[in-house]
Amino acid sequence: MDRRTEILEAAAKSFALFGYKATTMDQVAKIANVGKGTIYTFFANKEELFNAIVVGMIEEMRTKAEAAAIVGGTFEENAHARLMSILKFRTTHQLYAKLIDEGKEIRTPAVQEVLADIETQIVKFIAEKIQKGIDRGEVKSCNVEMVAYLLFKSYMALVVDWGKTHGQELDETEIIDLLSNTIFKSLII
Template sequence: MTVRDRIEEAAKRAFSEFGYKGTTMDQIARLAGVSKGAIYLHFPSKEALFHHMLRGVIAQVRDAFESAQVEGDDYFRNLERGLRALMKFRADHAMLSKLVQEVRQFGTAEARAGLQQLEAAILDYLARHLQRGMDLGVVRPCRADLVAFVLFRAYTSVLRDFRPEEGELSEGALYELFTGLFVDGLRLRPGEGRASNRTFLEER
C-alpha cells in the first residue's frame, strides 16, 4: 500500500468516525502512520482531501447502480432495482451517515455542501439513465432532470421515513409502488410513438 493509499484509508476512517468538523489533519496523519507534511504533499488542505474522498464515493454510488442492473431484464425493473441499490449504499456508507448526522446536529456548511454535491451527481446520473430510456424508445418524452428528482426524493422518503407497523417493505412491495406511481406514466406504449402528446413532465 502506497503512502497515498494509507492517507486515503485514514481519511475515510476519520471522516466516518468524526465527521468533517471533528476531523483534523493531525488525526489523519496518526491513523495513516505518516507525518502531516506527507499528507500535504498529496493534498493541500483538509477540504481538498474531503472532496477527493467524495469523488470516490460518487464513483462507488454509480457502481452500485450499475451492478444492480440485470442484462436483458425490463428497463423499469432495472431502474427500480438501481434506485434501491443507491438508497442502500447511501444508508450503509459510514462516512455519508456521519455527514448526515453532522448536518442535523451542527449544520456544518462543508458537510452539507458535500452531501449536496453527492445528491447532484446522483440526480445527474439518474437523468442520463432516463435519457437512455428515451433513446431506446421505452420511456416517454419527459424532463429527465425533473423525473430524476421526483424518483430520488420519493425513494428517499419511503426507505428512510416510512415505518409501517408490519415492518420494512419487501422488494416486491416496493416495485408495485414504483410501478403504480411511476411506470404507468413513464412507459412508452406501443403505437404511441416518441413524439407523443406532451405531459406535465415533458420539457417545454
C-alpha cells in the same frame, strides 16, 4: 503503498469513524504514519482531502448502482434496482451514513455541501438512465431532469422518510407496487 494512498486510507477511516469535524489532521497524520506537513504536500487543506475521499465513495456508489441492474431487465426493473442500491448505500456505507448524520445534527457546512453535491450527481445519474430509456424507445419522451428529480424524491420519501413518521418501514414490494402503478406506468411506453 505510496504516501498519498496511505494518507487517503487513513483519512477515509477517520472520516467514516468520527465524521468530518471530529477528524483532526494530526490524527490522520498519526494513523497514516506520516508527518502532518506531508499531508499538505498532497492536499491543499482538510476540505480537499475530504473531497478526494468523497469522490472515491461516489465512484463506488455508482459502480454498485450499475451492477444492480439486471441484463435484459426492463427499464422499470433496472431503475428500481439501481435506486434501491443507491438508497441502501446510504445506510450501509459507514462514511455516507456518518455524513448524513453530521449534515443533519452538527450541520458542518463542508459536509452539507458534499451531501448536496452527491444528491445532484445521483439525480444526474438517474437522468442519464432515463435518457437512455427514451433513446431505446422504452420510455416516453419527457422532461428528463424533472422526472429524474421526481423519481429520486419519491424513492427517498417512501424508502427513507416514511418510516420516520409511520413507526415502521414500508416493505419493498409495497413500494414497487405503488410506483409501478403510478409514476412508472405513465412513464413506460
